Amino acid sequence: MDDNQDRLLAQRLVQLRTARQWSLDQLAQQTGISRATLSRIERAETSPTAALLGKLAQVFG
Numbered sequence: 158m159d160d161n162q163d164r165l166l167a168q169r170l171v172q173l174r175t176a177r178q179w180s181l182d183q184l185a186q187q188t189g190i191s192r193a194t195l196s197r198i199e200r201a202e203t204s205p206t207a208a209l210l211g212k213l214a215q216v217f218g
Contacts, residue, residue, distance in 0.1 A: 160201070163201040163203075163204055164201045166198075166201075166205070167198060167199050167200060167201040170195075170198060170199055170213065171199050173217050174199075181195050181196055181199075184216070187216045188209075188212045188213060188215075188216050189212060190209055190212055190213070194209070
């Protein structure tokens with residue numbers, strides 16, 4: 158992913174999480190992804206792997 162795609166994905170993930178009123182800890186429990194990794198993804202500091210995207214997509218439907 159390029160930087161712009163990372164930022165767009167990060168913004169969308171924050172929107173989806175906050176719309177459900179979930180904390181990062183709650184999302185971590187739902188997905189099995191560490192809170193630290195989720196935080197880095199939401200700040201566009203790292204690109205998620207396909208496996209992580211799959212877990213996020215499953216939780217958010």
